[in-house]
Amino acid sequence: MYLDMHSHSVSSDDSRATVEQYVKWIQVLRKRGHTVDGIVLTEHRKFDFDKDYSALASQYNVLVLKGSELDTRYGHFLVYGVTPALTREIDFSDVRMDARALMQAARRHDAIALPAHPGRFGIGLTDYIAQGESFDDVEIVERLNGGSRQGENERADELCQSHNLLGIGGSDAHLTSHIATCMTDFEADIRNESNLVDALLGKAFQPVWLEDIVNGASGS
Amino acid sequence: MPYIDEVELGDEIGPVEKVATDEDVANFCDVWDAPEPNRFTDAEAAAKSGMPGMIVPGIMTMAMMAQLLTDWGGPGSIKDLDLVFRQPVPHNQPLTLAATITDVREEEGEHLVECDIMMTGTEGERYVGGKAIVILAARPVSS
Amino acid sequence: MAMELEYDRSLYGVEHKAGPFEITDEIIDRANSSTGETGPAFLSDEGAREAGYRGRIAPPTLCCILVRQVSLPDVKVKFGRTQMHAGQRVEPKAPVYAGDRLTASSHLKDVYTKTGRSGTMVFIVWETTFSNQDGQVVAEVQESFAKRE
Numbered sequence: 446m447y448l449d450m451h452s453h454s455v456s457s458d459d460s461r462a463t464v465e466q467y468v469k470w471i472q473v474l475r476k477r478g479h480t481v482d483g484i485v486l487t488e489h490r491k492f493d494f495d496k497d498y499s500a501l502a503s504q505y506n507v508l509v510l511k512g513s514e515l516d517t518r519y520g521h522f523l524v525y526g527v528t529p530a531l532t533r534e535i536d537f538s539d540v541r542m543d544a545r546a547l548m549q550a551a552r553r554h555d556a557i558a559l560p561a562h563p564g565r566f567g568i569g570l571t572d573y574i575a576q577g578e579s580f581d582d583v584e585i586v587e588r589l590n591g592g593s594r595q596g597e598n599e600r601a602d603e604l605c606q607s608h609n610l611l612g613i614g615g616s617d618a619h620l621t622s623h624i625a626t627c628m629t630d631f632e633a634d635i636r637n638e639s640n641l642v643d644a645l646l647g648k649a650f651q652p653v654w655l656e657d658i659v660n661g662a663s664g665s
Numbered sequence: 666m667p668y669i670d671e672v673e674l675g676d677e678i679g680p681v682e683k684v685a686t687d688e689d690v691a692n693f694c695d696v697w698d699a700p701e702p703n704r705f706t707d708a709e710a711a712a713k714s715g716m717p718g719m720i721v722p723g724i725m726t727m728a729m730m731a732q733l734l735t736d737w738g739g740p741g742s743i744k745d746l747d748l749v750f751r752q753p754v755p756h757n758q759p760l761t762l763a764a765t766i767t768d769v770r771e772e773e774g775e776h777l778v779e780c781d782i783m784m785t786g787t788e789g790e791r792y793v794g795g796k797a798i799v800i801l802a803a804r805p806v807s808s
Numbered sequence: 809m810a811m812e813l814e815y816d817r818s819l820y821g822v823e824h825k826a827g828p829f830e831i832t833d834e835i836i837d838r839a840n841s842s843t844g845e846t847g848p849a850f851l852s853d854e855g856a857r858e859a860g861y862r863g864r865i866a867p868p869t870l871c872c873i874l875v876r877q878v879s880l881p882d883v884k885v886k887f888g889r890t891q892m893h894a895g896q897r898v899e900p901k902a903p904v905y906a907g908d909r910l911t912a913s914s915h916l917k918d919v920y921t922k923t924g925r926s927g928t929m930v931f932i933v934w935e936t937t938f939s940n941q942d943g944q945v946v947a948e949v950q951e952s953f954a955k956r957e
Binding site: 683689692693695696697698699714715722723724725727728729731732735736739740741743744745746747748749750795 | 835838841842843844845847848850856859861865867868869872876892894895897898899903926950952
Binding site for chain 1: 674675747749765767768779781783788789790791794795796
C-alpha cells in the first residue's frame with residue numbers, strides 16, 4: 446500500500462494545510478488515476494496525542510496516521526510509533542537532542558526513529574557522516590523527500606547505495622497540493638502506527654514518486 | 666473575474682512570470698523605508714548577511730503574489746494571504762507565480778476559494794510558498 | 809536539556825501603539841509603481857468606482873509595507889546575529905481608501921526555536937491590527953522573523 450510517510454499540518458509552525466484539505470486533495474489525485482492509501486502526519490518537534498483524525502479518515506477513505514519530525518544535533522529524524530512513555534524519556538522540543546539516544550530510546554519503546562532528508566544541504570545525515578560521524582543504528586533513511594532541492598535526493602540515493610540502507614519516501618508537504626508527491630510502497634497491509642513500525646522493521650518497502658503511481662501500477 | 670461556479674479543485678491561477686530588477690527593488694525599499702545599507706540594495710550588506718547576492722524583500726514578493734490574486738479575483742477579493750519566505754529571492758531573474766485551488770466552499774455567506782500559492786525559480790526553487798483565501802461572487806440568478 | 813531560550817518575556821500581553829499613517833495618493837502611487845501594480849481600483853477614483861468602491865483604494869498589501877514603520881521593541885533574544893523576514897500574513901478586513909488615517913496596535917505572539925538548512929534559528933512572531941479613523945479594523949498582519957548566527 447502507498448503511504449506518504451512525511452507531512453505537516455497546521456499543527457506544525459510552518460505548514461498551511463489542514464488534514465481535511467490533505468484528504469480532500471487525495472480525492473483529486475485519485476480522480477487523476479493515482480493511488481494514495483494514506484498519510485503519516487509528522488509534526489515538527491511534537492506529537493499530537495489529543496488529535497483524532499479517524500472521522501476524516503473514514504469519510505474520505507484515507508488512512509491517517511501520526512508520527513513526529515524531531516530536530517536533533519545530527520539533523521531531522523522521523524519518528525513512528527510514538528508513545529507517551531517515549532515523550533517522557535525524550536524531550537521532543539529539544540532541537541539539540543542526541544540522535545543516537547533518540548534512535549535507541551525509540552526502539553526501547555517499540556517505536557522507530559530514522560533520518561529525514563539525509564541529503565539535505567547543511568542539515569542532512571550525509572553532512573555529519575562526511576564530518577566523521579558514524580551512525581551504526583541507521584538501517585533505513587528517507588531516501589525520497591518531496592521538499593528536496595536539486596541534488597539532495599541524489600545525495601540520499603548515494604548514501605543508501607554506499608551504506609546499504611533501505612529507503613522510504615515522503616512528501617514533506619507543508620501545503621495542500623504537495624501531499625503524496627513522494628510515498629512509500631509497502632508490501633504489508635497497515636492499519637495503525639504499530640503495524641507501520643512492524644512494516645518498517647519487516648524491510649519490505651521502497652520509495653516512489655506519485656507520478657509513477659497511476660492506477661496502482663508503478664512505472665518502470 | 667470568475668464566478669464561484671466556474672472554479673474547481675485543482676484549477677490553476679497563472680502561471681505568471683515576473684522579474685524584480687535592481688531598480689524595482691530600490692524603488693520598493695524607498696516606499697518601504699528600509700534602513701540603509703541593507704541586503705536588498707547593497708551588495709556588501711547582502712554578502713555580510715550570508716546572502717548569495719542582493720535579494721528581493723519578502724514583502725515585495727508578497728505584493729507581487731497579491732497581484733496574481735487581485736488580477737484574477739478582483740481588487741478586494743483577498744480574504745487571507747499567508748506566506749512563508751523559504752529561500753532568498755534573487756534580483757533580475759524570472760520568477761514564476763502560480764496558485765493551485767485546493768478548496769471551494771461557502772462560509773458565513775461568503776463564497777471562498779482556498780489555494781496554495783507559490784513563487785518558484787527557473788530551476789524549480791521554492792522561493793515563497795503559502796496559502797490564500799479569495800472571495801468570489803456567485804453568478805447572479807436571472808429573474 | 810532543551811536549549812533555554814532567553815528573551816524579554818515581559819513583552820507578552822503588552823500592546824504597542826503606532827501611527828497615525830496617512831494613506832495619501834502619493835503613497836499608493838509609489839507602492840503601485842514599485843511592484844508593477846496595474847489594478848484600476850488601485851490607480852484612480854474612477855477605476856475604484858467602476859469596481860464598486862466609493863473612491864481609490866490601496867492594494868491589500870499596503871499594511872504589510874506600513875508595518876515596518878511600527879517600531880516594535882527589541883525582544884532581546886540572546887541568540888543570533890542576523891535577522892531575516894521568515895513569513896508574513898495579511899487578512900484584509902475592510903478597504904483602505906486614499907485619505908484614510910490608520911493606527912496600529914501590535915503585540916508579541918510567540919518566540920520559538922527550530923533547525924534547518926541555515927542551522928539553528930529562533931523565530932519571533934508579532935501580530936498587528938490596523939484600524940482607520942472611524943475605529944474600523946482594516947487589516948490584521950502577522951509577521952515572523954528568524955534570527956540565526
